[in-house]
Amino acid sequence: MTSANTKVYLLDFGSMALDGHMIYWMHGPSGAIRFPVYGVLVDHKDGKFLFDTGFDKTFIDGLIPGNAIQADRQTVPGQLDLVGLRPQDITHVINSHYHVDHVGGNKHCMHATAICHKCELEAASNPQPFERRGYGDLSFAPQLQAGSDPTAYGDEIYTQKIETLTGDQEIAKGLFLFETPGHTPGHYSLMVELSGRRPMLFCGDACYTHRSLEENIISGAHVDVKQTFDSLEKLRGLAAKHDAELFYSHDAKAWQGWLPAPAYYA
Amino acid sequence: MTSANTKVYLLDFGSMALDGHMIYWMHGPSGAIRFPVYGVLVDHKDGKFLFDTGFDKTFIDGLIPGNAIQADRQTVPGQLDLVGLRPQDITHVINSHYHVDHVGGNKHCMHATAICHKCELEAASNPQPFERRGYGDLSFAPQLQAGSDPTAYGDEIYTQKIETLTGDQEIAKGLFLFETPGHTPGHYSLMVELSGRRPMLFCGDACYTHRSLEENIISGAHVDVKQTFDSLEKLRGLAAKHDAELFYSHDAKAWQGWLPAPAYYA
Numbered sequence: 001m002t003s004a005n006t007k008v009y010l011l012d013f014g015s016m017a018l019d020g021h022m023i024y025w026m027h028g029p030s031g032a033i034r035f036p037v038y039g040v041l042v043d044h045k046d047g048k049f050l051f052d053t054g055f056d057k058t059f060i061d062g063l064i065p066g067n068a069i070q071a072d073r074q075t076v077p078g079q080l081d082l083v084g085l086r087p088q089d090i091t092h093v094i095n096s097h098y099h100v101d102h103v104g105g106n107k108h109c110m111h112a113t114a115i116c117h118k119c120e121l122e123a124a125s126n127p128q129p130f131e132r133r134g135y136g137d138l139s140f141a142p143q144l145q146a147g148s149d150p151t152a153y154g155d156e157i158y159t160q161k162i163e164t165l166t167g168d169q170e171i172a173k174g175l176f177l178f179e180t181p182g183h184t185p186g187h188y189s190l191m192v193e194l195s196g197r198r199p200m201l202f203c204g205d206a207c208y209t210h211r212s213l214e215e216n217i218i219s220g221a222h223v224d225v226k227q228t229f230d231s232l233e234k235l236r237g238l239a240a241k242h243d244a245e246l247f248y249s250h251d252a253k254a255w256q257g258w259l260p261a262p263a264y265y266a
Numbered sequence: 267m268t269s270a271n272t273k274v275y276l277l278d279f280g281s282m283a284l285d286g287h288m289i290y291w292m293h294g295p296s297g298a299i300r301f302p303v304y305g306v307l308v309d310h311k312d313g314k315f316l317f318d319t320g321f322d323k324t325f326i327d328g329l330i331p332g333n334a335i336q337a338d339r340q341t342v343p344g345q346l347d348l349v350g351l352r353p354q355d356i357t358h359v360i361n362s363h364y365h366v367d368h369v370g371g372n373k374h375c376m377h378a379t380a381i382c383h384k385c386e387l388e389a390a391s392n393p394q395p396f397e398r399r400g401y402g403d404l405s406f407a408p409q410l411q412a413g414s415d416p417t418a419y420g421d422e423i424y425t426q427k428i429e430t431l432t433g434d435q436e437i438a439k440g441l442f443l444f445e446t447p448g449h450t451p452g453h454y455s456l457m458v459e460l461s462g463r464r465p466m467l468f469c470g471d472a473c474y475t476h477r478s479l480e481e482n483i484i485s486g487a488h489v490d491v492k493q494t495f496d497s498l499e500k501l502r503g504l505a506a507k508h509d510a511e512l513f514y515s516h517d518a519k520a521w522q523g524w525l526p527a528p529a530y531y532a
Contacts, residue, residue: 019296021287026396026487030285030296129482130292130495216395221292225489229396 006174008192008200009041009261011079013054014070015252016101022220023208023250034069035209035250037101039076040202041083041261042192046172047091050076050112051190051202053105059137060100076105082262094177096204096249097184098124099134099221106140114140115171117179118164120186123223134184134221178238180206182228183219189235191244196266201244206231209251272440274458274466275307275527277345279320280336281518282367288486289474289516300335301475301516303367305342306468307349307527308458312438313357316342316378317456317468319371325403326366342371348528360443362470362515363450364390365400365487372406380406381437383445384430386452389489400450400487444504446472448494449485455501457510462532467510472497475517 015036020028023035040051053076060068072078077087087108094115095103106114124135125144138144141162165188169177174193181187183205190202205221206228207213213236218228239246248254259265281302286294289301306317319342326334338344343353353374360381361369372380390401391410404410407428431454435443440459447453449471456468471487472494473479479502484494505512514520525531 019287019294021285021294021296021486022292026288026399028285028287030287030298032296128495130484130491133292218396220287220486223491225396225491229394 005043005045006192006194006266007043008194008265009043009083009263010258011039011041011050011054011076012074012260013037013039013076013079013105014057014068014074016055016060016068018220024211024215024217025220025222027215027217033252035252036255037250038255038260039079039105040190040192040247041080041085042175043264044172044175048085048089049092049094049172049175050090050109051094052096052102052204053093053109055101056104056107056137056139059104059139063100063133063136076108079261083264092171094171094188094190095120096189096202096206097187098138099184099205100137102204103140104137114162115177116162116164117177117181117186117188118166119181120184120188121162121164123185128223131184131223178234180204180231180234182206182224182226182231183222185223187231189231189238191238191242194266199242199244200247200265201235201239201242202247203235203249205249207235207246207248209248210254211251212248213246271309271311272458272460272532273309274460274531275309275349275529276524276531277305277307277316277320277342278340278526279303279305279342279345279371280323280334280340282321282326282334284486290477290481290483291486291488293481293483299518301518302521303516304521304526305345305371306456306458306513307346307351308441309349309530310438310441314351314355315358315360315438315441316356316375317360318362318368318470319359319375321367322370322373322403322405325370325405329366329399329402342374345527349530358437360437360454360456361386362455362468362472363453364404365450365471366403368470369406370403380428381443382428382430383443383447383452383454384432385447386450386454387428387430389451394489397450397489444500446470446497446500448472448490448492448497449488451489453497455497455504457504457508460532465508465510466513466531467501467505467508468513469501469515471515473501473512473514475514476520477517478514479512 017032017034042049057070090109176191283298283300308315323336356375442457
């Protein structure tokens with residue numbers, strides 16, 4: 001394992017709110033729950049990888065006025081500035097999936113190669129009616145908005161090259177993507193091995209919170225119930241196998257206990 | 267079509283409440299929505315068929331205190347009494363599915379043959395963890411509660427013989443069961459042809475309300491998202507093909523416009 005110099009930064013992108021039934025399927029509680037939205041910067045010898053980019057506040061304001069809370073600092077440019085970087089320094093943007101609260105900042109990373117699961121690009125390109133709201137922000141790839149065939153553009157989209165993957169992959173030394181579908185068709189979770197601590201396993205929306213894990217509750221939004229439960233189980237197995245620490249995607253309490261940028265894990 | 271003497275009675279079994287997100291998946295609104303629960307008595311030359319039997323108030327009180335509203339008259343015995351029948355007169359109980367609000371009165375019909383989809387009996391007999399609450403009332407077949415193999419009892423269960431079906435079926439002249447899975451694995455909707463009016467198509471939980479149909483919204487509880495949408499589409503197609511009137515399972519406004527027993531449709 002030669003991840004000696006790898007650093008992981010948690011980037012604070014603000015917060016949004018959803019009804020408890022959207023977060024805890026079949027459980028609730030009823031009423032709005034506010035949750036953090038964050039990204040993960042992996043400073044690696046092979047590049048600067050950004051996993052998820054939060055939401056675009058203007059877009060969410062148009063969708064659900066008053067829902068998004070985001071200071072100027074809580075954007076991709078603002079958070080990268082905390083660690084002395086600019087968006088054009090990002091070499092790779094990885095999206096767990098293309099929902100609006102995970103992809104809104106992609107467009108800032110003009111020079112990055114975008115990495116996602118093959119099925120996720122297909123789903124976002126041609127969403128079923130009930131998926132359209134989740135995939136509403138395609139600012140990172142505006143040619144997808146017309147429902148046009150993405151292959152017609154080759155690998156080139158608006159600001160980025162998209163590289164699609166399938167299967168579990170080690171995309172750089174100590175940097176693993178694990179297929180965790182169900183919330184969306186092509187969802188990936190990310191594990192980062194570090195020299196000085198346990199691996200960090202970023203669940204993405206395959207596990208919203210500690211409660212989701214403990215009580216075996218999947219997200220209200222999903223495309224496949226069985227897959228979503230299977231992915232939650234897969235995360236449990238991965239955490240056990242690799243002695244990895246799970247980082248949930250939208251856990252307000254857990255977020256309070258983590259170290260946001262400019263602090264880092266190494 | 268020789269359904270000249272067939273009569274259809276709507277039996278009022280009271281009401282329950284669920285959060286709007288459980289009724290309208292991914293839409294809501296947040297907060298409790300009260301909905302009617304009813305059954306359908308088909309008085310047919312080949313027998314007296316009861317489609318769905320409501321909830322057992324004592325059971326629901328134990329599950330969610332204060333949720334169920336049900337007067338003494340709003341039970342299987344009470345409703346049948348309105349039309350001069352007793353539970354032992356029912357020859358066939360058909361369950362759209364085995365959720366607690368559709369099966370609670372089965373146990374009164376001691377002499378009936380119970381009809382359900384093969385996959386539904388299997389699901390209720392061996393539910394996945396997230397299905398256990400929905401299948402919580404197995405009073406109609408207590409031997410299932412231990413998770414025991416139902417085939418070990420042959421066709422005999424507590425009070426009834428169960429006859430399982432697969433596929434779309436005409437179970438008696440002018441009485442059709444259509445597979446509409448997704449809400450549960452073995453969900454059936456019922457269509458009744460009558461001599462004096464359009465066919466009545468009882469959706470069961472494949473379509474909760476008129477809004478569900480109009481806005482293409484599936485139930486919050488489901489085992490398969492795609493199947494549930496497909497079943498909603500199937501109901502649309504059946505209604506068009508047969509010029510059938512759709513009767514939603516839990517629509518408070520629509521319920522107000524229908525004729526409850528002792529009135530009947532013929």
